[in-house]
Amino acid sequence: MSDIELTVKQLRELVAGPVFGPSDPGFEAETVTFNTTVNARPALVVGALDRQDVAAAVSFAAEQGFAVAVTSTGHGAVPGGMDGALVINTSRITEISVDPQARTVRVGAGNRWGEVVEACAPFGLMPPAGAAPHVGVVGYLLGGGLSPLGRALGFAADHVRALELVTADGTHRRVDADHHEDLFWALRGGGGGLGVVTAVEIGLSPVSSLYGGTVFYPGERAAEVLRAFRDWNDDRLPDAACGSLALQRLPDVPQLPEPLRGRFVVALRYAYPGDPAEGARLLAPMRAAAEVILDTVGELPLTAFGAIHNDPTAPMPVWERGDLLPALPDEAIEALLSAAGPEAADAPFLAELRRLGGALARAPRHANALDVRHAAYTLFAVAPPSGSGLFTTMAPWTLGAGLPTMRGVAPAARTPEAAARLAEIKDAWDPAGLLR
Ligand SMILES: Cc1cc2nc3c(=O)[nH]c(=O)nc-3n(C[C@H](O)[C@H](O)[C@H](O)COP(=O)(O)OP(=O)(O)OC[C@H]3O[C@@H](n4cnc5c(N)ncnc54)[C@H](O)[C@@H]3O)c2cc1C
Numbered sequence: 001m002s003d004i005e006l007t008v009k010q011l012r013e014l015v016a017g018p019v020f021g022p023s024d025p026g027f028e029a030e031t032v033t034f035n036t037t038v039n040a041r042p043a044l045v046v047g048a049l050d051r052q053d054v055a056a057a058v059s060f061a062a063e064q065g066f067a068v069a070v071t072s073t074g075h076g077a078v079p080g081g082m083d084g085a086l087v088i089n090t091s092r093i094t095e096i097s098v099d100p101q102a103r104t105v106r107v108g109a110g111n112r113w114g115e116v117v118e119a120c121a122p123f124g125l126m127p128p129a130g131a132a133p134h135v136g137v138v139g140y141l142l143g144g145g146l147s148p149l150g151r152a153l154g155f156a157a158d159h160v161r162a163l164e165l166v167t168a169d170g171t172h173r174r175v176d177a178d179h180h181e182d183l184f185w186a187l188r189g190g191g192g193g194l195g196v197v198t199a200v201e202i203g204l205s206p207v208s209s210l211y212g213g214t215v216f217y218p219g220e221r222a223a224e225v226l227r228a229f230r231d232w233n234d235d236r237l238p239d240a241a242c243g244s245l246a247l248q249r250l251p252d253v254p255q256l257p258e259p260l261r262g263r264f265v266v267a268l269r270y271a272y273p274g275d276p277a278e279g280a281r282l283l284a285p286m287r288a289a290a291e292v293i294l295d296t297v298g299e300l301p302l303t304a305f306g307a308i309h310n311d312p313t314a315p316m317p318v319w320e321r322g323d324l325l326p327a328l329p330d331e332a333i334e335a336l337l338s339a340a341g342p343e344a345a346d347a348p349f350l351a352e353l354r355r356l357g358g359a360l361a362r363a364p365r366h367a368n369a370l371d372v373r374h375a376a377y378t379l380f381a382v383a384p385p386s387g388s389g390l391f392t393t394m395a396p397w398t399l400g401a402g403l404p405t406m407r408g409v410a411p412a413a414r415t416p417e418a419a420a421r422l423a424e425i426k427d428a429w430d431p432a433g434l435l436r
Pocket of ligand 1: 075136
């Protein structure tokens with residue numbers, strides 16, 4: 001028996017969930033990644049069933065000298081992140097319980113946003129979910145989480161009431177505003193690496209109706225739509241009106257509506273959690289900005305929130321990067337068009353501006369690690385694996401760093417104070433650097 005087979009056998013004695021070594025069937029499926037350029041090469045994987053499994057696996061890794069990495073859906077996997085590590089797959093740790101009176105939901109580490117929204121919607125309550133129903137709750141929350149309803153609701157991390165996690169010493173802890181305040185601050189927006197989260201409690205917002213969808217314009221009208229989008233945003237748009245604009249090079253595939261297939265389009269994604277008539281009134285200037293190829297904006301059940309962005313659901317090999325823009329002057333629009341517009345030779349598949357501000361710019365009740373809140377827009381691009389020159393062209397107008405969940409290969413935007421505090425907290429809770 002090889003060393004790794006022996007290690008797998010030893011860990012099987014300690015946990016209830018399955019343990020996979022490289023020669024076991026199912027090993028590769030445990031660490032699939034949404035970005036298929038990331039090839040995970042873990043030493044071994046444990047499919048934890050509960051917090052006891054997580055605690056046993058963390059202690060075992062420390063004793064045996066393995067680093068610990070965590071995966072749930074693989075949507076946020078980064079190159080090298082799992083290589084050589086004992087990987088804890090949390091996707092089997094599922095639970096969703098809604099407390100409609102307290103307006104909170106308790107969610108297990110393995111749940112995805114779509115399931116959580118399904119559970120909350122019957123009560124007219126909405127969690128701060130991201131654009132895609134298939135993204136995992138915990139990875140998104142740890143990085144801050146920017147919802148398509150972000151301007152109305154604020155960052156997702158601002159709604160986290162409590163987290164339960166196993167820290168590097170193998171102890172399961174509950175962390176909230178009154179318990180382990182340093183971890184509570186760091187886990188909301190600081191990224192991962194401070195423990196293996198087993199459950200979270202999240203505050204919910206009453207949302208009686210949702211008006212949303214996408215307005216598509218032809219790529220040739222990108223310049224005027226971009227300027228109209230900037231002016232519309234600047235024109236005292238209320239916080240509840242949430243918009244993003246994407247320049248998209250769409251494939252010619254039957255899954256897309258016929259008018260969009262194989263075209264370069266400009267997509268305005270819009271969400272208004274409130275009276276649909278008011279939502280339509282606020283959107284009117286954008287509907288009139290240029291001729292429209294397709295307009296899907298209308299009343300949506302909360303559970304159809306994925307239809308606002310319509311993100312792809314199949315894994316793909318891609319390069320991703322995100323950044324932040326304090327403003328969007330005409331020169332920045334010109335630069336964006338030159339590198340990502342319909343005439344650009346190497347335009348990314350997607351270059352997306354999301355309008356920030358509103359509740360996203362306000363400090364949360366309990367401060368957290370997400371402390372760069374002054375930017376006006378995020379810029380996020382998805383390109384072929386060879387990358388894109390977009391961010392070099394845009395450098396005069398960007399901060400050079402992105403939101404933790406939407407930065408791709410860029411660094412996370414943090415003040416020096418927040419970065420130093422995060423490093424101190426990491427040293428205090430994981431002095432041996434066990435957790436990736
Ligand atoms: C199609 C798509 C749409 C997206 N839309 C948005 C969006 O609208 N807004 C936004 O902000 N982001 C968005 N994202 C980014 C997404 O939030 C991040 O990729 C996030 O990291 C995914 O989390 P996950 O748990 O699904 O992924 P995973 O790859 O399973 O986890 C990512 C990382 O999170 C950490 N982690 C996960 N679970 C745990 C745990 N239990 N304990 C400790 N650490 C853990 C680990 O470091 C892990 O490497 C999107 C991503 C995709 C692919």
